[in-house]
Amino acid sequence: xxxxxxxxxxxxxxxxxxxxxxxxxxxxxxxxxxxxxxxxxxxxxxxxxxxxxxxxxxxxxxxxxxxxxxxxxxxxxxxxxxxxxxxxxxxxxxxxxxxxxxxxxxxxxxxxxxxxxxxxxxxxxxxxx
Amino acid sequence: xxxxxxxxxxxxxxxxxxxxxxxxxxxxxxxxxxxxxxxxxxxxxxxxxxxxxxxxxxxxxxxxxxxxxxxxxxxxxxxxxxxxxxxxxxxxxxxxxxxxxxxxxxxxxxxxxxxxxxxxxxxxxxxxxxxxxxxxxxxxxxxxxxxxxxxxxxxxxxxxxxxxxxxxxxxxxxxxxxxxxxxxxxxxxxxxxxxxxxxxxxxxxxxxxxxxxxxxxxxxxxxxxxxxxxxxxxxxxxxxxxxxxxxxxxxxxxxxxxxxxxxxxxxxxxxxxxxxxxxxxxxxxxx
Numbered sequence: 001x002x003x004x005x006x007x008x009x010x011x012x013x014x015x016x017x018x019x020x021x022x023x024x025x026x027x028x029x030x031x032x033x034x035x036x037x038x039x040x041x042x043x044x045x046x047x048x049x050x051x052x053x054x055x056x057x058x059x060x061x062x063x064x065x066x067x068x069x070x071x072x073x074x075x076x077x078x079x080x081x082x083x084x085x086x087x088x089x090x091x092x093x094x095x096x097x098x099x100x101x102x103x104x105x106x107x108x109x110x111x112x113x114x115x116x117x118x119x120x121x122x123x124x125x126x127x128x129x
Numbered sequence: 130x131x132x133x134x135x136x137x138x139x140x141x142x143x144x145x146x147x148x149x150x151x152x153x154x155x156x157x158x159x160x161x162x163x164x165x166x167x168x169x170x171x172x173x174x175x176x177x178x179x180x181x182x183x184x185x186x187x188x189x190x191x192x193x194x195x196x197x198x199x200x201x202x203x204x205x206x207x208x209x210x211x212x213x214x215x216x217x218x219x220x221x222x223x224x225x226x227x228x229x230x231x232x233x234x235x236x237x238x239x240x241x242x243x244x245x246x247x248x249x250x251x252x253x254x255x256x257x258x259x260x261x262x263x264x265x266x267x268x269x270x271x272x273x274x275x276x277x278x279x280x281x282x283x284x285x286x287x288x289x290x291x292x293x294x295x296x297x298x299x300x301x302x303x304x305x306x307x308x309x310x311x312x313x314x315x316x317x318x319x320x321x322x323x324x325x326x327x328x329x330x331x332x333x334x335x336x337x338x339x340x341x342x343x344x345x346x347x348x349x350x351x352x353x354x355x356x357x358x359x360x361x362x363x364x365x366x367x368x369x370x371x372x373x374x375x376x377x378x379x380x381x382x383x384x385x386x387x388x389x390x391x392x393x394x395x396x397x398x399x400x401x402x403x404x405x406x407x408x409x410x411x412x413x414x415x416x
């Protein structure tokens with residue numbers, strides 16, 4: 001049976017990150033939307049339920065922590081993956097307290113993101129070992 | 130992020146382990162601790178001194194977290210198949226870390242080649258290793274390992290010379306391509322050490338290079354946009370070499386060594402070795 005494509009939202013104020021992740025995740029069979037501004041990403045989340053959200057933390061305007069809180073309020077079962085270039089112990093702990101699925105410090109290679117996204121997919125589809 | 134820590138049984142590796150722990154606590158990176166020895170010990174694979182050191186590194190690393198905060202806590206029990214001899218496999222109960230990957234590996238053979246191969250095969254973003262402090266930057270028994278790893282690795286390399294606070298990062302660039310990964314590695318180091326950032330555009334003796342100014346402005350804008358306190362200046366290669374020999378016990382020297390344009394660089398690969406050796410403090414080679 002053909003499974004529905006999972007929808008992924010990527011939010012990072014660095015266009016290069018979106019540009020790198022989008023084609024690689026689409027190749028893995030996901031439907032991917034990318035945003036570089038958190039307010040636009042939040043508008044998208046208000047209109048569409050994304051299964052997986054990948055978000056940066058440090059951004060102008062609404063930061064990633066606030067964005068993920070708002071996204072979780074709207075869709076509690078969306079799995080959120082935090083990627084950050086300015087990692088601290090506090091942000092890692094706070095992210096998990098807010099219920100994120102995983103926390104990844106930059107730089108990362110694509111296989112690392114693929115592994116985490118696949119684990120999130122397994123959880124969503126209920127096929128986790 | 131995946132970090133490879135390459136260690137032997139000597140004190141400088143213990144200093145480097147502390148830096149690894151600091152990095153892991155902040156980034157929650159996947160971690161591999163790698164021990165390397167020239168030949169198999171008998172009867173087991175690991176020589177007793179290295180075995181003791183690896184046990185100590187593992188325990189120190191895993192015990193660095195309080196309570197349930199550790200992303201590396203060994204909580205994930207599962208049965209796995211292991212080869213016993215040809216044609217025979219055994220199912221063993223193993224315990225792995227829960228949230229983030231933590232492994233201890235051993236490689237037998239030429240240390241430099243083993244470290245580079247491990248980093249390549251594991252897809253590491255950063256190699257951390259210790260070395261003798263001051264102007265030597267050597268490994269006991271395999272002197273050239275740190276400089277060769279710094280020169281030849283595909284990813285960034287952090288050479289930890291001794292335990293010391295880092296209050297300023299001196300990041301040196303020439304006209305080479307600056308990768309997104311290298312900017313990100315530097316971001317993490319600035320954040321972890323709450324360090325000031327000074328970016329130095331390095332030019333050849335008596336020369337001025339427009340490309341260096343261009344890079345300096347680009348990098349300055351990048352960090353300025355991210356709210357990082359940054360100062361910039363231009364220096365000649367020889368002046369830089371002289372100043373890092375005498376200054377900056379609390380500086381981290383960071384060198385942008387792009388993967389491209391090696392032939393046209395002011396920092397050819399032999400320069401990395403020289404600057405690494407001359408620096409009084411730890412060195413980050415960024416790629």
